[in-house]
Amino acid sequence: MTAYPKMTAQERKAEYARVCKTFEEEKAKGLCLNMARGKPGKAQLDLVSDMFQLMQRPEDYVSDGIDVRNYGELSGLPAAKRLFAEILGCKPEQVFVGGNASLQLMYDTISKAYTHGLLHSERPWCKEPVVKWLCPAPGYDRHFKVTESFGFELITIPMTDEGPDMDAVEAAIQDPAVKGMWNVPKYSNPDGIIYSDATIRRIASMKPAAPDFLLMWDNAYCIHEFEGEYVEFPDILSACAAYGNADMVFEFASTSKVTLPGAGISCFACSEANMAYMERLLTVQVISFDKVNQQRHVLYLKDKAHTLELMRKHAAIMAPKFRCVVDALDREIAPLEIASWRRPKGGYFVSLNAMPGTAKRTLALCKEAGVTMTGAGATFPYGKDPEDSNIRIAPSLPPVEELEQAIDVLCTCLKMAALEKLGV
C-alpha cells in the first residue's frame, strides 16, 4: 500500500471510495463500543472480587488495636499507610489514606490552596489576582479540568520522550503567579512515558518564584506494568527533600486499578510539615474515611510483593488488549504515513497523533459508527489541541473481540479523515 501523502489525486480518490464503503459496512453493524475512559474491564473486576470474602471474623475489625468500624484515625489506618509507603517508597508517616478516589484528594488539595492557602502561602489563592498552572500536554483531561474550574490560567508544557520539557518549565516558574504543575510521572496519561531520572532531578531541584509552588505528582500507574517486569521508580518526596524542596510536592496514588475503580482506597503523600498543616484543615472537614475498606485492602493486598503478583494477573488481561490496538495500527495505518503512536509498557492508554487537523473529524466518524472515544482535544488544556492531532485510545474496558471491531472502525476513520485532509 502506497503512503497516502505519496498517492496521486486519483489514487486517493479511489482509496477514499474503498474506505467509505468499508465505513458504511461497519456503520451498518450498529456497533456500540467504548474506548473513551481508562476503565478496567469486567475480567479485572472479577479477578479481585474475592476481597469481599474478607472482614468476616471479629479479629478482622481490629488493626493495630483500632476498631476499624468506628469513628477516628483521620489520616487512615497505620497498616494502610505502611502498605502505600512501601509501594511508593516513602515513609508511613508521610502518607494520608483517604476514600475511594485519589481525584477527590487532588481536587481537595487545590481547593484548600484556593480557600485557605498552603503551608507557605502568603494568602489563599482566591485572594491572588491571577493563578497560573503548568500542564504538560498531552495530559489527563480531568487534571486540567480541576485547575480550569478554579479559574487558573493553564499553560501548556510540551511533553518529550523523557517527560515535560524542563527548559519550558524552568522558564515558566520564574513567574511568581505560576503556582503549580500537573504530573503523571510513570506511564503518563496518555503517552505512557516514564519520566527520566534527569527530568525528575530537574523537577525536584526547581526553584519556583512562588513560595507555595505545588508539584502535583499523580503516581496513578506506579505499579501498572502490563508488559515486562516491574520498573522501580524514584521516591519524589525524598528527591525534593534532597534539594530543599520537601514541602513542594504532594504525591497521589490509589488502588482504583489494583482492586476496584469504584471501591478502592486512595492516598496522598507529603512532607511531615505539610501533613501537619493539612490535617489541621482536614479535621474540620471529615472525622475519618472508610477504614473498613482500608482494612479490607490491607488484608487483601498484604504488601508490595503480593500486590505486584496481583498486578501481573491484571497484566495478563491488559496485554492482549494493548497488543490488539498496536498490532492493528501497525498493520493498517503504519504503511499509510498518516499517524504515529507510542508502544507503552504500562498505564491505561495508547496515545496516537493523527495527521494534524484530522483528530476531530476522525472521532466524529467513530461516533457515527458507534465507537465512543475520548473527545478530541481532551488531552490539552481547555480541551483544545492546537494541532487537532492527538487521540487517546483506552483499550481496557472492551473484551478483545469487541476491541478488534472498535480498532478496525478507528483505522477506517483515520484513513477517511486523512484522505479528506489531503484532498479527494
Add this chain to the structure above:
Amino acid sequence: MTAYPKMTAQERKAEYARVCKTFEEEKAKGLCLNMARGKPGKAQLDLVSDMFQLMQRPEDYVSDGIDVRNYGELSGLPAAKRLFAEILGCKPEQVFVGGNASLQLMYDTISKAYTHGLLHSERPWCKEPVVKWLCPAPGYDRHFKVTESFGFELITIPMTDEGPDMDAVEAAIQDPAVKGMWNVPKYSNPDGIIYSDATIRRIASMKPAAPDFLLMWDNAYCIHEFEGEYVEFPDILSACAAYGNADMVFEFASTSKVTLPGAGISCFACSEANMAYMERLLTVQVISFDKVNQQRHVLYLKDKAHTLELMRKHAAIMAPKFRCVVDALDREIAPLEIASWRRPKGGYFVSLNAMPGTAKRTLALCKEAGVTMTGAGATFPYGKDPEDSNIRIAPSLPPVEELEQAIDVLCTCLKMAALEKLGV
C-alpha cells in the same frame, strides 16, 4: 438534702469537704472514661457487622443493571437514592449519595459556595467582603467549625423548646451578608429538641435578603429514636418548595449511626435545579463514590420499615445508657438546684446547663478524675459559651457499667464547681 443556693455558708463548707473527699476517692481509681463524642458503642457495631457477609455472589454486584464495582454513577446508585428518599420523605431524583461521611458533603457544599458560588449567587462567597452565618446554639461544634474555618462571622441564635428563636432568625436574615444557617432539626445536637411544625413553617417561608441563602438541614438523627415510637417528620424540601424556596435548602443524612460510623454511606438532598448545578461542579472533583458500599447498604437495610426495625435494636442498646445518665442527674443533682437538663427521646446527647460560670471548672475537674467530656463552650460559636454553663453529655460509647462511674464523677464535679461558685 438542702438545695445548695439555700444552704448557709457553714453548710456549704461542710458539704464541700464531703464532696472533695468523694472526688479524691474517685480520682484515686485512675479512671479513663470517655463521654466526649457521639460515638456508637461496640455492641452497636457488632449488631450490624453481619452486613459484611453480603456482596459474595456475582448478582450482588449488579444494581439496576449497573456493575457497582466500576467507575460511574456520580450521584450514586438509583437504589441507594430510593432508600434515602423513602427515609427522608423526598424524591429519589433529589438525592445524591456520597461516601462515608455526611460532614464531608456539608463541608463541600459550603466550600463550593465559597469557591464557585451557589445556583443563585451573584459571585463566589470568597469574593464577598463579609459572609455572616446563623448558628442556633447550643449546637454542633463541628458545624460551627466548618463555617468558622471559611472566615464567616458566626451569629448565635438562641434555641427554644421549639427550635431556633425564629424572631431572631427573621430579623437577622434582613442583612444580605447573612448567607446561611445550620440546623439539626430532629433531636438537635445537643438539646434533643424536635423543631415544631410552626418553626419549620417559618423556616421554609423565610424571605432572606441574600438570594443565595443556604439552609443547612442536617437530619443526622432522622430515625434515631431510642425511646418511644418513630416520630414522623416533615420533608423540608417540599416545605421550602411550597413557599417558593425550593433552592434554599440542602438536607443531609447518613447511616453513620444506623450501620457503621466509619463505613456507612451519606447523602445530600436538594431541588432538581440545585442537583443539576452541583453535579456540574462535582463531576470535576470525583468520578463516583463507593458504590459497592452503597449496594451493601441497599441489600442490608432494604427499605425504611426494615431500617426502623434495626433502629429499634440500636434503641435497646442506647436507652439504658441515657436512663443511667438522666437517673443519676435526677437523683444526685436535681435536689441541689444547681443545674437543669433535658430528657431527649432520640439523638445522641444529653444537654445539661450547669450553674452559670461553672461549666469549664466542672469539666476541668472531670478531666482530672479521668473522665473526658466534650470541651466546655464547644456547643457555641467560636467555642465560647457566654454563660459558661452548657455541658454536652455523650453516653453512647461507654458500656453501662463504665457510664455509671463516669456520671458519678460528673455529678461530683458539678457539685464541687457549684459550691466553689457559691462560695465555700
